Each structure stands twice: as C-alpha cells, then as structure tokens.
Amino acid sequence: MLKEITMLAVVFLFLSCSTTDEEPIVIANPQIGVDIPLNFPEFNAAVYANRPTQYGVALGEELFFDVRLSTDNTIACASCHMPGNAYADHNVQGVGVEGRIGLRNVPAIQNLAFMNFYNWDGSRLQLENQSLVPIITHEEMDSSILEVMSKLEGDDTYTEMFRNAFGDAEITPERIYTSIAQYEYTLISANSTYDKVIRNEGVAFTESEARGYETFQQKCVSCHSTELFTDQSFRNIGFPVNTSVDEAGRARVTGDMDDYMSFRVPSLRNVEYTAPYGSFGQFETLRAVLDYFDDGVLDADNLDPIFKNNSNRIPLSELEKEDLIAFMKTLSDAEFVSVLND
C-alpha cells in the first residue's frame, strides 16, 4: 500500500513538473577560494570532491546554528561547538538534549580541511560522514535525518538556500551533510601571534614566549608537530582513563588492543579557549596538564614509547611550565574567535 502511494506521489511529481513552463532560475554559485596557509599540509582529499561554494557554505552555516537539528529543538551544532571557544565548549563532556552527558570532551573544530581523521578516535575519515552522528546520537541531538528534513521543508529560508546552493530546492541528507562540511572547511585559524612571528609580520615573542617555544621544540613537538600542532597520530599517553564501557580510544574503531585508550593528538591552536582538557575533560587547566606530565603518567602496555623511555614522564621545571603556557597562548587566534562570535 505504502509503495502504491509512493508511486502515485512520484507520478504526481512528474505531473506537476510538466505543467510549469517556468525555466528554473540558475543562480551563480561560485566556489570560495580556500587558501592553504603557509606551511600547512595538504587538504584532506574529500575537500576536492566537495569544494566550498558561496551558497553551500551559507547553507552549512545556517544548519550549523539551527537548533532544529535536535529532536526537541534545543541543541544546534554550535551549542557545543561554540565559536567564541574556537568551536569547543567549557563542559567536561559534551551536553546534549535534556542535559544528557556524552562520552567525551567536545573537540575544537578548526583547520578541519587539513585533517585526515576526525573525532578523538579518528572514527571518521571525511567530514561529510560525520554530521549524521551527533544528529542521531541519544546523548547529543537524538533526532533522525528524516525528522530534520521534515522540519526544514516548507521553511522559505531553506527553500531559497538549498536552491541557491544546489540548483533546486530539494532537501536531501547528502546536501545537508555536504553543506555543513563545506562550512566547516572554511573555519581556518592561522592568524595567531605565533603565525605572525613565523611570517615576520612585525610581531615578536616576549622573552617568556620565546623560551616557551624553545622548550616546546624540545619536549612537545614530537607529537604536536606541523603547523596544525598535531601529527594526527593516535597515542596512549597515560592520562586518567574513562571507565565507560563505550570507551576504548582508537581501539574502539580498529579493534587493535595496541590502540587501546589511544587518542588523536589534539591540535594546540586556540588551546587557551578550550578548557577543560583531555578526552573526557580530565584537566581543568593547561597548568594541570603540565603538572601531570611532570609528575608522571599512568603506565600501560601500549604507553607511548616517548613516555616509556623517559620514566613515564616529561620533566618540567616551574619556569618551563610558565613559559610553555605563555607560548601556547601565542597560538590564540583572537580574530578567528571574534569574527565567528559576531
């Protein structure tokens, strides 16, 4: 019965199409140039298959801030990925509809166009496959893509935005996923004090920042490398363990127990804005993280060799800690945070 109705509906569609004489109005939808900042790595290959366009990005941004993506219209992507916090928040773990607590700390989302793995465990390899997860997850938006689509249908704003972005007003899951990804691809942070120093734009480190940069290169850069400030590897660095049965770190995806409780090295860009720290917000401050490294981390069979070879710790003096924090704050991109705050 349902099928027959569907068939009739399809026939209807064709009928209604054939009765209109109007030519669809084609709106120019130019690609947005997304430049690769100096010394940044290549784009994720998926970017080339889904190049940001003017109206694709506009639509993605509208969706990103739309609470109707959640079942009770209370949570948008931006509710947890808050622009003023470099798209992280200040909760220990993510908070979804009805105050439900998620498994992990909300990661900052910036420079995603250059990342090859998404989420703490790298479960997604391209952003287009990511946005369905929070939409349907019980502790996040607890909705479904059909529920979302039904809310957007008939909204004149979206009718126009989908038409501008894709040539017609049809709302499809793929269009929702690709436009959100396009918007996220444009969130590039590369204008911190650090960047201006490196680019010789007339800015210099303070003495403390300069010392911190030196310490950073000795004691941190083997993981927080490249201009992304992460080598995108997965490592168990002996942080306090999330005992939820849903957590296994990278092994959650790979099934390989050598990856147990390993997490993707987080970028340090804008780290000043994204406390607390750790996969489930174990540390309130940067200082607490550095103290933990200095005191010694938890042992594990698969503890990262850099820790294993150094008595499970990164020794840091009081001055080194202060300087490192000063340096990390030079990675703050006030422009990125404030522009997006508007």
Next chain:
Amino acid sequence: MKNIKQILFLALTSIVFISCGNDDDIPAANNITLAFHNTFGDETIVLGDATSETATVNTSEAGQVHHFSEVKYVISNIVLVQADGTEFPYYINDLDNGATVVNVADASTLNYVLTTIPSGEYTQIKFGLGVRSDLNTLDEVSFPEFYALAGANDTEMHWEWGTGYRFTKIEGFYSADDLTLSVHTGSTVEGTQGDESTYTQGVDAYRGITLDLTTNAVVGSSAPTITIKADFDKLLSGQTNTITLGDNNATPSVHTAANMELFVDNLGGDGTNDVNGMFSVENVEN
C-alpha cells in the same frame, strides 16, 4: 490523475491474472517461514534479570555460569538455493523488505515470513548475521521501515557512532555475583573497501552464514517452515574461541571494536573455517 489510477489498476490486475493463469494445482510461489529457535544447547532461552529464578542458566566451557536479560540480532541478505545451485536472493538490497531484527523478548519477531518464493525444492539457505557493509549506513531515506524497526526504543539496534546498525545486542549476567555481561557488535569500517588508493579502517562484524537444510524445503503447494537454531552457548564456547570473561582474555562488556571479533567469530563464524557460527537447521516442515 484518473488515468494514472486506471493504468495502475490495469497493471496490477494483469499481474494477478498472469500469476493465476500459471497452473491449476501448484501455485507459482508460496511462503517460507524462518523460525528462529534461540537456545543454550537444546534448551530454549528464557530471559531474566539479575535475580531471576526462571532464566535459563548456561555454563561455559571455562566454567562460567551466565544467563541473558536481552538478546537481539539482525538477519539480512537471505538467499535460498535449489538443488541445481539456482539461487533466489530475497530482497538482498532492500532492508525494508529483506531484513529483520530477531528479539528474543518479542515472540512475534521469532518467525520471519519470506513471501512469494518461487516454487521448487530448496536445499540450502544463506543469510547474513548483521548488515552488509554497503547497506550499513543508517540510510533512513532509502529504508525508513527497517531504520524505524531497528531504532525503536525497545529494540535499540542503531550503532550511532559507527553510523550503522548494531548486528547483535546481548545483555546478561555471569558468575555467582551476577556481574554484567554486555556484548554489542557492529561495523566500524570507514573508507572505500577494495579501493587501494584510499585508506580504509575498522572492523566488520557482519558474517555470512551458509546452512544445508536437513530436509529439502518444498515450496509450492506447501509453505515450508525452516527452524533455525541459534545456540548462544557458542558465545563463550565457540568453534573459534573459548572465552573467559573478566580476565585478560576478554572484557565482559564489549561496546566497541576492541575484543569484538572474539565474540563475533563465535556467533557468526570466522568466514573461513566456520560459516555456521551458532546457527544450524533444526528441522524443515513442509
């Protein structure tokens, strides 16, 4: 509009006439019912909570007593095979019509009726435990009925973070202290499988099962029932792995790919040495 209704009506009625005009005695097609008998060995599983006195209790090879409070699994990709090797795929690319969730707590899910199976003698059945990776995308637009069935509050067979379905969900208790046992399986595969130019990662709990029928299922005048036993004793005491819960062998709560394959290979076979897993044909009633 009226025309279309008429065309549809004509088309439907002509199909009916064509199928009726085939033969006087033996219909061109009939149903096959798959009856899932969920057991520990020969004993039908009765579910129960931690303190239940009626739940069926099983003892593993390693000596661990256990019982279940919840058992669910997905069956899809069903293919019926005739003696001459002719295969009849049953909506294998259509989860709405060709996949189901067996829920031990819900008797109505234990019998899955396959409709309009061409008349003939069938000697073998193949099916999947779980959902084949190309269909395992939580595509609600293409398969709204299966999506809703699997996602219902009393079913909970969406594996949201993997954007796929749960393939099996087993909850229960083990040891004298009734410690929690919880095994969820699914797929964490991401990337284009078979395309060597792209990076692919993850573990797939989907398993293809092949069972020879004990008696040929004769579809035609009769509508056979094939009773398939799912012996959950195999969970901990399988052909592939003997599992001891709670030590270095395996954690008793598996909600991720970590340790998942130990259980999956027991339930669904390892795909090479074992293509039956916990399943066998108990009988065929014609």
